[in-house]
Amino acid sequence: MATDLRGNPLTCSADAARRLDVAMTKFHIYQADPVAEIDALLAEQPDCVMGHALRAGILATATDKAFDSELQPTLAAAERLAPGANAREQAYIAAARRWADGDLTAATETWAGIAITHPSDLLAVQFAQLGDFFLGQSQMLRDRVARVLPRWDRDMPGYGYLLGMHAFGLEECGDYARAEAAGREALVVDRRDGWAAHAVAHVMEMQGRAAEGIDFMRTTAPGWSPDSLFAYHNWWHLALFCIDQGDIAGALRLFDERVSAGGFGQALEAIDGSALLWRLWVLGHDVGDRWSLLQQPWAARISHGIYAFNDVHAMMAFVASGDRTAQRDVIATLERAAAGGATNAMMSRDVGLPLARGLVAFGQDDFAGAVRHILPVRGIANRFGGSHAQRDVLSWTLCEAAIRAGDAPMAQAMAAERLAAKEGSPVAQGWAMRARALARPMAA
Ligand SMILES: [Fe+2]
Secondary structure, three states: OEEOOOOOEEOOOHHHHHHHHHHHHHHHOOEOOHHHHHHHHHHHOOOOHHHHHHHHHHHHOOOOHHHHHHHHHHHHHHHHHHHHOOHHHHHHHHHHHHHHOOOHHHHHHHHHHHHHHOOOOHHHHHHHHHHHHHHOOHHHHHHHHHOOHHHOOOOOOOHHHHHHHHHHHHHHOOOHHHHHHHHHHHHHHOOOOHHHHHHHHHHHHHOOOHHHHHHHHHHHHHHHOOOEOOHHHHHHHHHHHHHHOOOHHHHHHHHHHHHOOOOOOOHHHHHHHHHHHHHHHHOOOOOOOOOHHHHHHHHOOOOOOOOHHHHHHHHHHHHHOOOHHHHHHHHHHHHHHHOOOOHHHHHHHHHHHHHHHHHHHHHOOOHHHHHHHHHHHHHHHHHHOOOHHHHHHHHHHHHHHHHHOOOHHHHHHHHHHHHHHOOOOHHHHHHHHHHHHHHOOOOO
16 A cells, blocks of 8 residues: 555555655645646546645635636546545545635644544645634644644654644744744754744744844745745745834835735735735835736635635725725625625624725725724634734734824724834834824923
8 A cells, every 4th residue: 555755545556655745745845836746646647536635735725716727627536536545535635625615614624633533644734724824723723733743753754844833833822932942943854944934933023023033034045935835925024024123125125026926826925915015005105006016916816705814905905006996896795705604704704894894994094994993803803814913914004093093092002002012113113102192282
């Protein structure tokens, strides 16, 4: 019987198993290009069911309607071969089907279930972590890795990648010291591990260590950047550090040279593009005509409503560029999704719609309205996924909106939150100063 690198059973030839290992390793560190590896394998061995299941999982968790035309035939091929597959492979196919059908929770639990039965199945842990990320389930980002860690030893292939996943989960749970240690250890194992570097960047972001973060990202980039399918997001983190340090030109340069380098061909890239420009635009910085790069990529996606997190980031581009028609389209998409039945219905109803309305209000200079829509969502925003650092855009927008609304108590409250988290941040200090000025009685 063929197995993967870590001894998990496969119903394919020994040659196909080795080639799947290559594809999986690339996927573990988000290096180009696991799908190309799988396609080359399937061209020669079209009955390799795990090849189809892996391909389906990768395409599904891109959470981008643009890949749907590839995902559906891949899933169909996997399901045709499923009767001859083993139970583990069948579970992979079922998970991808559940994700494609919009039940992100069931899909994630299915991948996680594979890892419980097969603790050395790094791929299942990774898909489950991606699921938890898109679901905003911080605790599970940590615990699904923790449950398999005792079954590993450091000599097992891929141990460093498991550490990198654990690092991110620990960070999202606020266990920053352990997260940083695990992330740095993973980078020692493999300096190409962009996910591990990313976990350390998150630690520094949450702790307000922007100057150190700039140094860390620049020092480690020669490892994680070449041939990476994920580097744009690490560059985005570097840009956030730059903004915090007041280096606006540096942040825009990163947008021009790194974050936009892929032409926003996938939704995850467009999210970062929007999130970066929005932070600058909200602060009143001139971002030139850069929003135009995001309008078409978002316009092609907004009518599908598969993930509210995407829709809210699309809304940022349409608000900042003043496209009222597209703004209405995003609201209509979210309303349609909210009336549906899949995971995205909850995301759209609870978080996506109020946030999108808050952004529209901000764009219309209705800053009190922006606060009114966004504030109640602060505490439940994890329901529509993403990381703490990504959802920080809410607090960012709230600070500015409260100040521009002239609402002194609200502005002081919002600024105090940020200062408590990032005492040394010039951006937070700037908001705190403006909030204090609002509270002072006007000079006679
Ligand atoms: Fe991140």
